[in-house]
Amino acid sequence: MLDSQNSDRIEMCNILKALFIILGIALLYNSQQNSKSSPAIVVRVNDPKFTVLGPYNTTEYEVDDLNDQLIDLKNFTFKVNPQPCQGYDAGLLLVVIISSNPNNCEKRSVIRKTWGRPTDTTKVVFLLGDPENITISKRIDNESTTHGDIVQGNFKDAYRNMTYKHVMGLKWVAHHCPMAKYVLKTDDDVVVNSHALRQFLARELSPWGASSLITCQVLQNAKVQRSRSKWIVSKNEYAGGFYPTYCAGWAVLYSQDVIPRLLTVAQNIPYFWIDDVHVTGVIAEMIGVTRTPLSSLILSSKRMNLLTSLGPEYAGQFLFGPPDLTVDKVSQIWKAIPE
Ligand SMILES: *[C@@H]1O[C@H](CO)[C@@H](O)[C@H](O)[C@H]1NC(C)=O
Ligand SMILES: *[C@@H]1O[C@H](CO)[C@@H](O)[C@H](O)[C@H]1NC(C)=O
Ligand SMILES: *[C@@H]1O[C@H](CO)[C@@H](O)[C@H](O)[C@H]1NC(C)=O
Ligand SMILES: *[C@@H]1O[C@H](CO)[C@@H](O)[C@H](O)[C@H]1NC(C)=O
Ligand SMILES: *[C@@H]1O[C@H](CO)[C@@H](O)[C@H](O)[C@H]1NC(C)=O
Numbered sequence: 412m413l414d415s416q417n418s419d420r421i422e423m424c425n426i427l428k429a430l431f432i433i434l435g436i437a438l439l440y441n442s443q444q445n446s447k448s449s450p451a452i453v454v455r456v457n458d459p460k461f462t463v464l465g466p467y468n469t470t471e472y473e474v475d476d477l478n479d480q481l482i483d484l485k486n487f488t489f490k491v492n493p494q495p496c497q498g499y500d501a502g503l504l505l506v507v508i509i510s511s512n513p514n515n516c517e518k519r520s521v522i523r524k525t526w527g528r529p530t531d532t533t534k535v536v537f538l539l540g541d542p543e544n545i546t547i548s549k550r551i552d553n554e555s556t557t558h559g560d561i562v563q564g565n566f567k568d569a570y571r572n573m574t575y576k577h578v579m580g581l582k583w584v585a586h587h588c589p590m591a592k593y594v595l596k597t598d599d600d601v602v603v604n605s606h607a608l609r610q611f612l613a614r615e616l617s618p619w620g621a622s623s624l625i626t627c628q629v630l631q632n633a634k635v636q637r638s639r640s641k642w643i644v645s646k647n648e649y650a651g652g653f654y655p656t657y658c659a660g661w662a663v664l665y666s667q668d669v670i671p672r673l674l675t676v677a678q679n680i681p682y683f684w685i686d687d688v689h690v691t692g693v694i695a696e697m698i699g700v701t702r703t704p705l706s707s708l709i710l711s712s713k714r715m716n717l718l719t720s721l722g723p724e725y726a727g728q729f730l731f732g733p734p735d736l737t738v739d740k741v742s743q744i745w746k747a748i749p750e
Contacts, residue, residue: 519554603732
C-alpha cells in the first residue's frame with residue numbers, strides 16, 4: 412500500500428517535471444513565432460534524465476536538392492566527401508562544420524587536438540574549396556587521407572566564394588549527416604567549449620528536440636558598407652541600405668530541420684558573397700525562422716582574458732569563444748576550460 416503510494420507520488424513528480432519542460436518548450440516556440448519585434452530568448456531546462464548519448468529523435472527530413480548544383484554552379488561535385496556520420500543510425504548529438512582556408516593546416520591541426528576531437532556524440536568536418544595550386548592540393552589530399560575530415564568542393568577557394576562554402580556545408584549535412592540533431596557552423600579561428608555545448612544541447616535546450624532553431628550572436632540594423640571596408644558591397648550585389656537581422660557567421664547553431672529548408676532556398680536565389688548575411692539573414696527570413704541570441708553564452712574578449720589570466724570561475728558559463736584567435740590563443744583558452 413505504502414509502496415504503491417510512493418511510486419504513485421514518484422510518477423506524479425515525473426509528470427509534473429515533464430509538464431514543466433513542455434511549458435518551457437512551448438514558451439520558446441511561442442516567443443520564436445511572435446518575435447517580429449522583440450527577439451526570442453533561449454529557454455533552458457535541466458533534466459538529468461537526458462544525457463549526451465540521447466535519446467534522440469532520428470526522424471530524417473526530406474531533401475529536395477540536385478546533387479550537381481551549388482547555387483549557380485551547375486557542375487558541382489565534392490572533390491573529397493568523407494562519411495564520419497555513417498553508422499550512427501541511432502543519431503548523433505552534433506555535427507560541426509568549420510569553414511577553413513586550404514592554407515590553414517595548422518589551425519585545423521590545433522582544432523583536432525583541442526575542442527574538435529571527434530567523439531561518439533559529435534563529428535567535425537572542415538569545409539574547403541579548391542586551392543587551385545598543385546602544391547597545396549597535394550598537402551590537402553594528404554591531410555584528408557590522414558584525418559578523413561575534409562569536405563572539399565570543386566569551386567575555387569576564394570574570399571568572395573565563402574557563401575559557396577557555407578551552402579556546401581548545408582548540402583553535405585543534408586545528404587551525409589542528417590542524423591545529427593544539431594549543426595554548428597563555425598570558423599577555424601574560434602574556440603568552442605565542446606563539453607559545455609554538449610551538456611547544453613543534450614540537457615538544457617529543449618531536450619526532446621528543438622526545431623526551427625537558429626541561435627548565435629544576433630546582429631541587427633547592420634548598414635551595408637558602400638566604401639572603405641573589407642565588406643564593401645555594390646548596389647548591384649545588394650540593393651538595400653541595411654541587412655536583415657542575421658547571425659555573426661563564426662558560430663551559428665542550427666537544428667537539423669532548418670538545414671534542408673535553408674538549402675532549398677539557397678539553391679534557388681541569386682548568389683550573395685557575405686555568407687552570414689545571406690544564409691542566416693536573407694534566407695532565414697524567407698523560411699521564417701527567428702534568430703535567437705545566445706547573449707552571455709558567447710565569450711567576449713574581456714571574459715576570455717579573465718578566463719586565461721584568473722581561471723574559469725571568473726569567465727562564467729560560455730559555449731563559444733571570440734573569433735579571430737591565433738592557434739596559440741586557441742590552445743591557451745582550451746587549457747583553461749575545465750572538463
Ligand atoms: C520527431 O521529429 C518529427 C519531425 O519533426 C516530429 O514530427 C515527431 O513528432 C518527433 N517525435 C518525437 C517523439 O518528438
Ligand atoms: C563538368 O565536370 C565534368 C567532370 O569534371 C567535366 O567533364 C565536364 O566537362 C564539366 N561540364 C561543364 C559544363 O563544365
Ligand atoms: C602554390 O603554393 C605554394 C605554397 O604556398 C607557393 O609557394 C607557390 O608559389 C604557389 N604556386 C602558385 C602557382 O601560385
Ligand atoms: C603526409 O604528411 C605527413 C605529415 O606531414 C608526412 O609524414 C607524409 O610523408 C605525407 N605523405 C605524403 C604522401 O605526402
Ligand atoms: C568562385 O568559384 C567559381 C567556381 O570555381 C569561380 O569561377 C570564381 O572565379 C570564384 N570567385 C572568385 C572571386 O575567385
